[in-house]
Amino acid sequence: MLFETAGIEVNPLIPPLVALVISFFTSMGGVSGAFLLLPFQMSFLGYTNPSVSATNQLFNVVAIPSGVYRFFKEGRMVWPLTWIVIIGTLPGVLIGAYVRVIYLPNPKNFKLFAAGVLLYIGVKMVRDLLSKKKGNANTANSEKRFQEMVRQRREKITGPKTADSALPPVIKVTHFNLNRLSYTFYDEAFDISFWGVFALSFVVGIAGGIYGIGGGSIMAPFFVTFFGLPVYTVAGAALMGTFVTSVAGVGFYQWLAYVYPNVSVAPDWSLGILFGLGGMAGMYFGARCQKYVPAKAIKWMLAAIITVTAAKYISEFFGH
Numbered sequence: 561m562l563f564e565t566a567g568i569e570v571n572p573l574i575p576p577l578v579a580l581v582i583s584f585f586t587s588m589g590g591v592s593g594a595f596l597l598l599p600f601q602m603s604f605l606g607y608t609n610p611s612v613s614a615t616n617q618l619f620n621v622v623a624i625p626s627g628v629y630r631f632f633k634e635g636r637m638v639w640p641l642t643w644i645v646i647i648g649t650l651p652g653v654l655i656g657a658y659v660r661v662i663y664l665p666n667p668k669n670f671k672l673f674a675a676g677v678l679l680y681i682g683v684k685m686v687r688d689l690l691s692k693k694k695g696n697a698n699t700a701n702s703e704k705r706f707q708e709m710v711r712q713r714r715e716k717i718t719g720p721k722t723a724d725s726a727l728p729p730v731i732k733v734t735h736f737n738l739n740r741l742s743y744t745f746y747d748e749a750f751d752i753s754f755w756g757v758f759a760l761s762f763v764v765g766i767a768g769g770i771y772g773i774g775g776g777s778i779m780a781p782f783f784v785t786f787f788g789l790p791v792y793t794v795a796g797a798a799l800m801g802t803f804v805t806s807v808a809g810v811g812f813y814q815w816l817a818y819v820y821p822n823v824s825v826a827p828d829w830s831l832g833i834l835f836g837l838g839g840m841a842g843m844y845f846g847a848r849c850q851k852y853v854p855a856k857a858i859k860w861m862l863a864a865i866i867t868v869t870a871a872k873y874i875s876e877f878f879g880h
Contacts, residue, residue, distance in 0.1 A: 565828035566607045566615065575831060576838030579619065583842030587627045588850040589862040590780030590795030592620050592802050593839060595678065599869055603876070607828075610661050613770070614813035614827035615835075620806035622836020624799050627843030631796030634851070638743055638797050640736040644754060645779055645801030648761025649768065653805040656769020657812045661825055664770060675873035677767050681778060682867035684785040689859055702748035703790050703855040706730060731793055745793050752787050760786070761801075768802075769809060781862060791855045795847070 561572040578600060583593040594616045601607040601615070631637055664673060734749070735742035742751040764778045780798035783789045810827055817826035850858070 561830075563828050563831045565611055565824065565826065566601075566605070566831050567609070567824075568605050568607050568831075570605055572834060575834040579623065579835040579838030580842040583623060583627075583839040584846040584849075585861060586865070587799065587843040587846035588795065588853055588858045589791060590783075590798035591862065592624055592627075592799060593842070594620050594802075595778075596865065596869060597835060598674070599873065603872075607831075609824040611813070611817075611824040611826055611828060613657070613660050614810055614825060615832040617806040617809040617813070618827040618829065618832030619835040619839055620802055621810055622833055623839025623843055624803040624806070626840045627847040628796060628800050628803065630844055630847035631799070636731060636793060636796055637800070638731055638733065638793055640733055640741050640743075641752075641757070641783075641794070642797040642800045644741070644757045645761050645797060646804045648758040649765030649779070649801055649805045650808055652762045652765020652767075653769035653809050654812050656766040657809055657816065658769075659766070660770045661813075661816055661820060661823060672873065672877045673770065675870045675877065677778070677870075678866045678873070679870035681781045681785075682863050682870055685781050685859060685863035685866070688785040689856065689863065699748070699750075699788050699790050702745040703792060705746040705748075706790070706792055706851070743793075745790050748790075750787075750789055750793075752789070757787070765805060768805065781866070784859060791858055792851070795850065799843070 562569045579593065579597060582596050582600075586593040586596065597619060598612065598616050601612050607615070628637075731743055731745055733741075733743045735751075738754050740751060741754055741757070742749065744750070760782060761779060764782060768778050779801060780791075780794055783794040783798065784791055814826050817823075
């Protein structure tokens with residue numbers, strides 16, 4: 561099948577299958593999988609012009625709602641955190657989209673930039689996993705108690721209709737204003753700065769807009785590493801933030817296509833929707849299975865994928 565905007569020809573079954581597999585695993589950590597679909601499109605499909613970023617965000621728009629729905633159904637959405645992410649990343653994503661088109665059209669330079677972003681996140685995640693700081697104790701305790709509760713509920717299952725019964729609400733927001741956000745997760749309290757999250761969201765939004773993954777996709781690892789929040793509580797908020805900013809990103813790229821008609825900026829709608837359909841299934845089942853996977857395993861998985869991808873990009877940059 562020929563995708564005219566992308567300028568590539570590929571079997572139409574490949575995009576949804578690749579997106580399904582990637583999204584199944586990455587959605588467990590609150591990442592849509594777009595950051596891995598980008599190197600797949602650039603390196604394996606040969607899709608390297610600026611519109612690949614817009615196509616990647618179109619994937620987010622189609623795929624993410626199913627994962628968010630699953631986390632919402634299980635009562636694991638921290639809505640105030642979601643709103644802060646959206647408010648902070650939205651303007652950043654729009655700025656990032658502009659920078660991508662005007663200052664980073666060369667795919668070689670773009671790959672080096674992407675490698676820098678991914679490598680930084682990967683190193684931070686590894687350091688966090690190897691850290692023995694006491695400040696991480698409440699996070700570890702809450703994650704272990706959540707896993708224990710899931711295990712106990714599985715042992716009590718008596719029939720197929722109760723096999724996936726909704727978990728009781730485990731997140732309770734205790735304080736939220738323009739200064740602080742506090743919530744509890746299995747009786748462990750977590751308190752973060754409103755403006756700290758906002759500032760980080762804005763900066764990360766710019767990087768996400770350039771990379772074409774939406775700001776929220778990069779926020780999940782930052783929540784885990786910088787703010788010490790449980791991965792089980794941030795995945796839904798990060799995905800929702802990615803969805804909203806990606807909607808804006810796709811619209812902005814489409815507008816830029818009219819402003820710069822000689823540059824391939826608008827998304828390849830057919831390719832983006834095919835990726836999105838696979839991602840929709842992958843995210844739903846990934847969000848559904850997340851509670852059965854140990855938090856540490858999820859974090860190591862994300863750290864490994866991110867670091868390997870960054871290393872590959874750096875190798876390609878200096879190898880040409």
